[in-house]
Amino acid sequence: MPYEYETDGAAIYRQSFATIRAEAELDGFAPDEEQVAVRMIHAAGLVGLERDIRFSPGFVAAARAALEAGAPILCDARMVSEGVTRKRLPKDNDVICTLQDAAVPGLAAEMGNTRSAAALELWRPKLEGAVVAIGNAPTALFHLLNMLEDPACPRPAAIIGCPVGFVGAMESKDALWEAQPVPCCIVKGRLGGSAITVAAVNAIASRAE
């Protein structure tokens, strides 16, 4: 006997989002934030994540306006850049990950930092007005904050700062949240990662569920 299961992708999304809205505590979010939070919970498979999600005032509007103006999306890892659903993007926006650039290993050695952090140096020509999506490396988020300490560094329009893990993830997100150099979104604590980050990008890119 073959296994029977829901095979209609649209129905799967509808049922998933209905379950999340029935179970999660979303009252604290503005409507545009709620749509983003629901997708982040969906990607994590984890009701309760909403308690750790923080949006700075105007974050969703700023990030969405940037994408609608054609801004690129700068990602710290290929798992982030590959996850962005191209057909949701309003302006066929560039989705950029510089981690595999041939210059990165040398740059990392010179800087005495990780390749994930060094790769951000290659963002500079694209950084002004961009949407930043950091879903993997705490060192990338810390390095971005240090770059932005320089008033001459170009400013992104918004930062999704959701690195994951046990060393530096919590600390780098707390630092972003305290500094708020531009509108930003974080998941507090250890949780985060590429799937949650991609979900935020995809939700901002299009209101369609």
Add this chain to the structure above:
Amino acid sequence: MPYEYETDGAAIYRQSFATIRAEAELDGFAPDEEQVAVRMIHAAGLVGLERDIRFSPGFVAAARAALEAGAPILCDARMVSEGVTRKRLPKDNDVICTLQDAAVPGLAAEMGNTRSAAALELWRPKLEGAVVAIGNAPTALFHLLNMLEDPACPRPAAIIGCPVGFVGAMESKDALWEAQPVPCCIVKGRLGGSAITVAAVNAIASRAE
């Protein structure tokens, strides 16, 4: 003042894995399973995940032997295939995701199933002895189980079955665990996803931490 943080990638890994081993309950795992579980917890940023991880007897040995013999890794999503660390692979193994193949949308329409499920039909010529890594779509795992109901279908060497979410994820993983058509690994319930799946592949590919 610049932010100060750990910038040595090897030290970050060491500290992360030490934290996980101090906090997680890993006594139930065999040594080779423990290494895989630690990496899965690391990718999720979630101590406690170990309670939901299940390895069938001989899973790690079967998957590792397949990779050491040069088997391909078949992935349901680009976020999985892009996450596999190529330099950890023992035989420069092929890492394959067929989801973007031009034939898939038509096949999905014909089958009345998702593109994620339809993409698996293109795995058939590579499936014998392969390592399967399903980290996104419950429909892909269900369709694989249905393919394997046919005794004429080629058998993979091992299945990492970790789709994530609210519709079909738990059910498809329970079905895999009950059927165990080949050695397998699952995360019970809603949790799972590309990062956890990639972590399992990377741990099996090399014992190096």
